Amino acid sequence: MSLRGALVTGGTRGIGFATALELARRDFHVVIVGSSEESIQSAKSKALSSGVTLDGHACDITDPAAVTTLRDQLAGVSEIEVLVNSAGVMSERTAKTLRATAVEWRRVLAINLDAPFYFMNTFVPAMVERREGRVINVTACLGRFSGPGNTGGLAPYRISKSGLNALTKNLAHELGTGSRGVFVDAVCPGHCRTDMGGPDAPRSAEEGADTIVWLATRPKEEAAKQTGLLWEDRQVVPW
Numbered sequence: 001m002s003l004r005g006a007l008v009t010g011g012t013r014g015i016g017f018a019t020a021l022e023l024a025r026r027d028f029h030v031v032i033v034g035s036s037e038e039s040i041q042s043a044k045s046k047a048l049s050s051g052v053t054l055d056g057h058a059c060d061i062t063d064p065a066a067v068t069t070l071r072d073q074l075a076g077v078s079e080i081e082v083l084v085n086s087a088g089v090m091s092e093r094t095a096k097t098l099r100a101t102a103v104e105w106r107r108v109l110a111i112n113l114d115a116p117f118y119f120m121n122t123f124v125p126a127m128v129e130r131r132e133g134r135v136i137n138v139t140a141c142l143g144r145f146s147g148p149g150n151t152g153g154l155a156p157y158r159i160s161k162s163g164l165n166a167l168t169k170n171l172a173h174e175l176g177t178g179s180r181g182v183f184v185d186a187v188c189p190g191h192c193r194t195d196m197g198g199p200d201a202p203r204s205a206e207e208g209a210d211t212i213v214w215l216a217t218r219p220k221e222e223a224a225k226q227t228g229l230l231w232e233d234r235q236v237v238p239w
C-alpha cells in the first residue's frame, strides 16, 4: 500500500530539512531531494540522530527528465500529497541587472524557478486526479512587489522568487483556487540561520519552517477558505 508522502526539495539542509523533520514527526513518509548522494546521506544520518527516518533521493532538479525518473522511482512507494519546493540558491552579491552574467542568471533561474515548475508539472497531476494535495513554494520577501522586494540588486534571485510567486498564483487559479482539493501557496520564511541566511540571521530554520508545515497540515476546510496566497508567519501578506 502506498504511504502518505511529502516530497521536500532542498530537504537536506536549512529550512527544507527542518520542514522534512517536522512532517516526518507528523507521520508523513518524507522524501527529501538534494543535489548529491553525500548531502542526502548526511541529512538522513542527522535526522536519525534525532529519532526521525527520512527517505531521500539525489536528483538534478534542473533536468525535467531526472524529475520524471524520480516520480517513477516513487510510484507505488509513496503517494505524494505534499510537495514543498524549498531548494534554492542565492545569487552573487554583485549580481545587479547590468552586472549579472548570463551564466549566473541561468544558474539561479534554473534552480529557483525552473525546478519548482518541473516538480509541479510532474507531481501535481496525480494530486489533481486524487483531488487531494498541497504545494508549498518557498519564496522570499525579496521577490515581492511590495515591501522590500523591489529596491534593486540581487537581480537573478529577486526575479526568480517573483517568478515563483507568479507561478504559485497561476497554478492555484488553474486549479480552481482549492475548489478541486489541491491547495497551492507560497511562503516567505523570513531571514533564517541557514547556510544561505548566515549565522547572524534573527530566526531559526525551524521558525522558517513553521508556516510551511502549518500549510501542509492545516485542516482541509480551513485550507479551502484561504489558498492561492503568499504567507508569512501564518498570515497572508501582499504579493
Ligand SMILES: NC(=O)c1ccc[n+]([C@@H]2O[C@H](COP(=O)([O-])OP(=O)(O)OC[C@H]3O[C@@H](n4cnc5c(N)ncnc54)[C@H](OP(=O)(O)O)[C@@H]3O)[C@@H](O)[C@H]2O)c1
Residues within 6 Å of the ligand: 009, 010, 011, 012, 013, 014, 015, 016, 033, 034, 035, 036, 039, 040, 059, 060, 061, 062, 085, 086, 087, 088, 089, 111, 138, 139, 140, 141, 188, 189, 190, 191, 192, 193, 194, 195, 196, 197, 198, 201
Ligand atoms: N535562509 C533565509 O534567510 C531565506 C530567506 C528567504 C527565503 N529563503 C528561501 O528558503 C529556501 C531554503 O533556503 P535555506 O536557507 O534553507 O537554504 P540552504 O540552507 O542554503 O539549503 C539549500 C538547499 O537547496 C538545495 N539545493 C541547492 N541547489 C540545488 C541543486 N542544484 N539541486 C538540488 N538541490 C539543491 C540544497 O541541497 P544540497 O544540500 O544537496 O546542496 C539544500 O538542501 C530557499 O528557496 C531560499 O531562497 C531563505
